[in-house]
Amino acid sequence: MIKMKHDRVMHIAKKRGFLWSSFEIYSGVAGFVDYGPLGALLKNKITEKWRNYFIIREGFYEIESPTIMPEEVLKASGHVDHFADPMTECKKCLEVFRADHIITDATGEDVEGLPNEKLTKIISTNKITCPRCGGRFTKVWSYNLMFQTVIGVKGKKTGYMRPETAQGIFIPFKRLLRFFRGKLPFGVVQIGKAYRNEISPRQGVIRLREFTQAEAEIFVNPKNKNHESFSEAADEKLILYPAEDQMKNKEPINITIKKAISGGLVLSEMLIYQLFIAKKFLEDVGIPEDVIRFRQHLPTEMAHYAIDCWDVEINLDKFGWIEVIGIADRTDFDLKSHSEHSKEDLRVFIEFNSPKKVKKLVIKPDMKKFGPSFKGESPKIIKVLEKLEVSELVHSFETKKQFELELEGKKYTIPSDHVEFEEIEEIVRGEKVFPHVIEPSYGIDRIVYSVLLHSYMEDEERSYFKLKRDIAPVEVSVFPLVNKEDMVKIAVQIRDNLRKEGFLSEYDSSGTIGRRYARSDEIGVPFAVTVDHETLEENTVTLRNRDDSKQVRVPILELHNVLGDLISFKIDFKDIEN
RNA sequence: GCGGCUGUAGUCUAGUCUGGUUAGGACUCGGGCCUUCCAAGCCCGCGACCCGGGUUCAAAUCCCGGCAGCCGCACCA
Numbered sequence: 337m338i339k340m341k342h343d344r345v346m347h348i349a350k351k352r353g354f355l356w357s358s359f360e361i362y363s364g365v366a367g368f369v370d371y372g373p374l375g376a377l378l379k380n381k382i383t384e385k386w387r388n389y390f391i392i393r394e395g396f397y398e399i400e401s402p403t404i405m406p407e408e409v410l411k412a413s414g415h416v417d418h419f420a421d422p423m424t425e426c427k428k429c430l431e432v433f434r435a436d437h438i439i440t441d442a443t444g445e446d447v448e449g450l451p452n453e454k455l456t457k458i459i460s461t462n463k464i465t466c467p468r469c470g471g472r473f474t475k476v477w478s479y480n481l482m483f484q485t486v487i488g489v490k491g492k493k494t495g496y497m498r499p500e501t502a503q504g505i506f507i508p509f510k511r512l513l514r515f516f517r518g519k520l521p522f523g524v525v526q527i528g529k530a531y532r533n534e535i536s537p538r539q540g541v542i543r544l545r546e547f548t549q550a551e552a553e554i555f556v557n558p559k560n561k562n563h564e565s566f567s568e569a570a571d572e573k574l575i576l577y578p579a580e581d582q583m584k585n586k587e588p589i590n591i592t593i594k595k596a597i598s599g600g601l602v603l604s605e606m607l608i609y610q611l612f613i614a615k616k617f618l619e620d621v622g623i624p625e626d627v628i629r630f631r632q633h634l635p636t637e638m639a640h641y642a643i644d645c646w647d648v649e650i651n652l653d654k655f656g657w658i659e660v661i662g663i664a665d666r667t668d669f670d671l672k673s674h675s676e677h678s679k680e681d682l683r684v685f686i687e688f689n690s691p692k693k694v695k696k697l698v699i700k701p702d703m704k705k706f707g708p709s710f711k712g713e714s715p716k717i718i719k720v721l722e723k724l725e726v727s728e729l730v731h732s733f734e735t736k737k738q739f740e741l742e743l744e745g746k747k748y749t750i751p752s753d754h755v756e757f758e759e760i761e762e763i764v765r766g767e768k769v770f771p772h773v774i775e776p777s778y779g780i781d782r783i784v785y786s787v788l789l790h791s792y793m794e795d796e797e798r799s800y801f802k803l804k805r806d807i808a809p810v811e812v813s814v815f816p817l818v819n820k821e822d823m824v825k826i827a828v829q830i831r832d833n834l835r836k837e838g839f840l841s842e843y844d845s846s847g848t849i850g851r852r853y854a855r856s857d858e859i860g861v862p863f864a865v866t867v868d869h870e871t872l873e874e875n876t877v878t879l880r881n882r883d884d885s886k887q888v889r890v891p892i893l894e895l896h897n898v899l900g901d902l903i904s905f906k907i908d909f910k911d912i913e914n
Numbered sequence: 915g916c917g918g919c920u921g922u923a924g925u926c927u928a929g930u931c932u933g934g935u936u937a938g939g940a941c942u943c944g945g946g947c948c949u950u951c952c953a954a955g956c957c958c959g960c961g962a963c964c965c966g967g968g969u970u971c972a973a974a975u976c977c978c979g980g981c982a983g984c985c986g987c988a989c990c991a
Contacts, residue, residue: 347925350924350925351925357982357983360982361964362965364964364982364983365981366981421989421990421991425915437989479915479989499991532990534990535915535988535989536915536988536989537990538984543990639991797953798952817951818951819948846944848949848951848954849949849950849951850951850952850953851952851954852952852953853951854952855953857952858953866951868951878951880952885951885952887951
């Protein structure tokens with residue numbers, strides 16, 4: 337029965353142009369979908385709303401970066417080495433297994449992260465055989481989930497289709513930091529395609545090989561993860577499912593954000609604020625509150641870069657609780673790694689609230705002795721000495737009475753009487769640190785599917801998508817009650833006028849009026865205008881509300897104002913019922 | 915990636931076992947008639963054997979391979 341809903345929704349989605357499987361005439365390829373005309377409209381309206389949340393309301397800025405990335409980027413991010421699974425195949429029954437799982441199952445040892453050669457060796461020395469048929473295993477190979485390509489005519493440079501949009505934000509970090517004038521926190525978003533060559537994607541739009549992500553990377557001070565608008569979120573209730581409770585097989589808990597933070601369930605205000613935004617957003621696109629929950633990653637499933645991670649899950653009856661948004665504290669993993677690989681300083685200078693006075697030992701060269709001893713090379717040597725660790729110098733001068741220095745291939749020996757040490761007081765105004773990154777990552781395709789599934793309504797008489805009226809693809813249908821020339825003429829004219837006023841409006845005269853309402857409902861058009869006999873007399877039309885089939889009369893001249901107020905939620909339909 | 919089952923108009927399906935005229939029906943869709951508000955009725959029309967190879971005088975039908983879907987296993991940083 338539950339499965340029926342999915343099937344009915346997908347049936348209509350296919351029939352009416354929301355979702356199609358791609359490359360159909362060539363029998364299709366698993367893991368790819370086309371958004372049909374209505375699907376594309378719906379998806380755009382949902383991403384537009386997302387932009388409204390993150391760009392307008394949160395004050396983040398959007399960027400757009402390439403979907404193809406050079407190998408270096410993904411080497412630094414860890415994807416080349418870690419976005420892969422070690423696989424092995426049974427030579428006898430040809431079954432394919434995760435090599436590390438096979439070993440863990442057989443020996444109880446945790447071998448995650450070991451190189452393939454090691455794994456191969458462990459399998460052979462432990463004489464591990466296929467748990468299914470007892471056959472022997474092939475050597476271990478990596479299956480990397482990234483699509484590989486080559487860049488340039490000669491194909492010398494390896495490239496990959498990006499597995500997440502996030503990296504495109506980390507790379508220009510220095511430019512972004514300058515754009516935001518050097519101050520934390522700030523947020524940058526990107527909406528775009530990401531690619532993962534899944535082994536066998538089978539759950540339709542739930543697991544795609546090419547999918548749309550909307551991600552925000554919020555760069556925060558690692559020492560201050562409080563959120564300035566926390567009080568706005570504090571009293572909202574969330575259904576949380578902490579890792580500990582999952583392991584103890586307990587039920588999720590319904591708890592206020594304030595209590596979740598004070599109880600230490602969620603790592604920081606910055607992080608939980610994103611859970612709050614996620615909930616608001618999902619409700620705003622029409623997902624009911626009771627099918628949204630927040631599940632913390634178990635320590636074993638947490639990605640290598642994260643210290644706390646929560647999946648926002650929606651109950652999609654056929655598939656169960658499915659992650660549609662992942663919200664992680666990625667710490668400084670990415671920036672640090674890109675900093676090391678690129679040799680660029682990706683740290684931020686954070687000023688202390690008040691300057692600190694720091695007592696510090698410094699080296700004071702005695703120029704009267706340096707000059708005669710080292711002549712013109714003195715400044716160079718002193719510069720190097722000043723950069724070295726003071727304690728190291730002190731140690732050397734105290735024990736050996738001298739310090740040996742190699743500089744540009746030459747050796748210098750500095751006697752201890754050439755230097756003195758002095759304790760000075762220095763004023764330090766701040767420090768350079770790698771920001772931490774709070775990352776909400778939205779799977780737009782899964783959200784579009786969730787919206788369709790959870791807005792689908794069915795009774796004996798009709799089926800319709802109860803889409804929120806500001807995300808419905810078609811906003812208003814216009815019909816003549818019957819196909820009489822005068823009514824048809826007025827109806828077409830009303831449709832055209834509504835289009836000029838900016839409404840996505842469709843005209844339909846085929847079949848009976850009932851059939852046309854049904855067609856319009858089926859794709860979730862929130863309002864229908866009907867030109868009838870009274871229209872000819874008094875220039876009014878009926879305006880029909882999709883959700884309850886109720887109708888009111890509206891003067892043609894006021895139609896666009898009324899529709900505008902309805903669609904922007906300034907008024908509700910019941911406000912204009914008599 | 916492995917195994918089982920399956921693949922006929924937009925959708926559901928008959929025909930496949932037992933090869934043989936123009937692949938039949940229903941719904942949908944388009945055009946028309948009718949119609950004073952919720953998938954009515956009547957007429958007309960569009961529209962299909964997943965792809966490739968083989969067997970055969972002849973293949974939707976039998977055989978092989980591929981692709982896709984469903985289920986199970988595996989996988990899902």
